[in-house]
Amino acid sequence: MSYLGVKRAEEINMTVSAVVDGQKIEWTDKKRYLWIMGAVIPLIPMMIWGLVAATEWHVWWYFGPFFVFVLIPLFDLVAGLDPNNPPDELIEALEEDRYYRWVTFAFIPLQIAGFLWGCFLLGNGTIFGWDPFATSVLPGIAENLTWYDKVGLATGMGMVAGIGINTAHELGHKKEELERWFARVALAQTAYGHFYIEHNRGHHVRVATPEDPASSRMGETVWEFMPRTVVGSLRSAWELEKKRFARLKKSPYSLKNDLINAWMFTVLLWGFAMAAFGPEIFPYLIIQAILGIWLLESVNYLEHYGMKRAKLESGRYERVNPSHSWNSNNIGTNVLLYHLQRHSDHHANPTRRYQALRDFKEAPVLPTGYAGMIVATWVPQIWRKVMDDRVLSHYDGDVTQANVHPRLKQKYYARYGATPEEVTV
Amino acid sequence: MAKFICPNCEFVYDEAAGIPREGWPAGTPFDEVDPDWTCPDCGVREQVDFLPIEEFVRNDQDGNVISQETREQALARQRAELQRERDEENA
Incomplete structure (x- = not known):
């Protein structure tokens, strides 16, 4: 059956099915093809070029933050919520559907391409001294960028970099070695390679406890949280690897140290960019990395705000359960962040793939998607007004x-x- | 040599192979692994949570993941409540 030219979901293969106890169970993933939208994000530097070339308005160099903090929250408001869960019986089949893996893989080459594209513009349109568009920087951009154009472009690259950490996050949790290496590649742009270790072996272990640098506390402002999480996470990551190398009775100053080999990707990527497009792009690389880290840590801030696991009589913390993370079913942010906002299921089952994450009725819910909530963190008074009563009623x-x-x-x-x-x- | 499994993500510790990367050389008995050593794949279960592989039925990824300790405490609370209700009815 088809109406208005819209095919039934089954006809275009959005349905997974499995036979359990002789009964066929089916479920349709309405977001199946929407997931591809995640790979639109790394194209922001190309979009910026298109917008500037078409209008000659300098303000478009600042399109990146506009996209993330205005367009995505609006998209959330318009697109609404999707509380649908795959049935338990189909989670395995859904995880094994390799299509979903290619969706995340696609992000990586696009991220690198977008980054180099941005660096090409920052370096005034030459690559290894060669000037492919002799009379302009790029078609449509006749004059070299001013410093404030470049800062704007760097903010856009920073938005991609931060969302790249989210892609790295999805990949870094997986059991397959290939995906773990892809995670390191996605972290290269922000020089945040240690995230892959600290997040999986540090944050997930201590989440929603006062000991976790990446779990925010009730009343803590995002601006106090930033230095605490950035410094604390780096220190913790180093301690984790140091401990592992102590067991191996070897020095942690080695390429086998997962922090050092992850940081090497940054050395390679940034080193190549500066060799190709000129060392003067360096300050802008720093700006985009700081913004990317800030974006990621803002998300950390709102994911567990005020949540605390109870201490058991044995002295251990209770296990992480759905009540320890803030969730959102907003379609827009969920599609762009690979279901990161189904955060409770992610913490209960960290290796589960994004397409199979479920919404839990007992989990606390944010008033809107993560992108809009980040805007609320900027003014602590507003943030507390929105969130403190919610923590309390939880x-x-x-x-x-x-x-x-x-x-x-x-x-x-x-x-x-x-x-x-x-x-x- | 025995095998032990992570009840969350089904990572297997095989004593014969150890995990040299993690600092547990081949042949390291599981009870010599640090009790706070976390599962290298999921990070949310520790050595003390692992099960001998023979006892493993299915993973605890049911969305309602609570520890045995929590579950026992919750059950004790429920039982106490039931008892109190019954006492009130009788009185």
């Missing part, structure tokens, strides 16, 4: 169960009516 009004910033503990406990004995805890 814990049924018991503020002592939340991960409250030590600096604000007295204040929060007093405001939300914890008893004096609890204040001294």
